[in-house]
Amino acid sequence: MYRVKQLSANTDLADFSLWLRQQGVEHRITEEGDQQVVWLANSDHAEPVLAALEQFLNRPEVREAVHETNHSPVFVNGRWQPSPRHAPAVLTIIVVAALVAWVTGLGRQSIASFFMFVDPTQFGFQSFTERLDAWTATLSQGAVWRLLTPDLLHFSWSHILFNSVMLWFLGSQVEWFDGRRRLAVIIVFVSLASNTLQYLVSGPLFGGLSGVVYGILGYCWLSQLREPRFQFPPALMVVSLIWMLIGFTPIPDMVGIGSMANEAHLGGLLSGLALAVLPPRRKQ
Structure with a gap:
């Protein structure tokens, strides 16, 4: 073990020690008379640990954040792992989307048209003018739910599974x-x-939670830069952007994935970034 810091025995390092263990840093804190000594198993950890310790000792908000993380019911070993009771709204959306996928036969049953932006069996949508006319006619009939219900449509179980995993990871943190x-x-x-x-670009034959996922992704990414609070791997944004750009190429059709709702991804991302500019009213 490597001796890296000596402090007064009156300094409470319990939260800091627990936080180090959650980060996978092997260490020990011993007492020597009226002093306590921090030991590390790996000398390469000395510089970052000392920097973190200085923040912990000198900034009350850091101590409070470490304490909340250590004792939060949604963090296990420092990782975001909520249970369903911690994000009931997100869980409800996922369950409803799964039920809609089952009822509509993954979009193959005629009832799927009920969830589309406009009913494709009643309106033409080949030109922009036709799509605009169909949209205004649908709204004049009071079918305003159609603005949101395409989110619940999915066309394969892998489609809904991927969206659900991403929505649970990101949306549960926002909730x-x-x-x-x-x-x-x-x-x-x-x-x-x-x-x-x-809809305005390609018509009503689309669906899925991916637009919402991209929106929450953009919201979490920019919010994290402005006021850190989410557990958000930076690489997730890079991979998601690359995937979105691939969607605008012929590659998905070439590999058998089929066409993607590219405009929904783009619109979701931009709208999520716009909302991140607003200051959060945090619950926790």
Whole structure:
């Protein structure tokens, strides 16, 4: 073990020690008279640990954040692992989407048209003018739910599984840290933006939660830069952007994936970034 720091025995390092263990840093804290000594198994950890310790000792907000992380019911060994009771709204959306996927036969049953932006059996949508006319006629009939319900349509189980995993990981953090009301605002705003853009460009034959996922992704990424609170791997944004760009190429059709709702992804991402500019009203 390597001796890296000596402090007064009156300094409470319990939270800091627990946090180090959660980060996988092997260490020991011993007492020597009226002093306590921090030991590390790996000398390469000395510099970052000492820097973190200085922050912990000198900044009350850091001590509070470490304490909350250590004792939070949604973090296990420093990793974001909520249970269903911590994000009931996100879980409800996923369950409803799964039920819709089952009822509609993954979009193959005629009832799927009920969830589309406009009913493709009643309106033409080949030109932009036709799509605009169909949209205004649908709204004049009071079918406003169609602005949001394309989110619930999925056309393969892998499609809904991927969207559900991403929505659970990101959306549960928004619900926990920023509150259920903020999450609802994000989902509604992003859905309106992504679904409308996708429809106006290509018509009503689309669906999925991916627009919402991209919106929450953009919201979490920019929010994390402005006020860190989410557990968000930076590489996730890079991979998602690359995937979105691939969607605008012939590659998905060439490999058998089929066409993607590219405009929904783009509209979702941009609307999520726009909402991240607003200061959060955090629940926790």
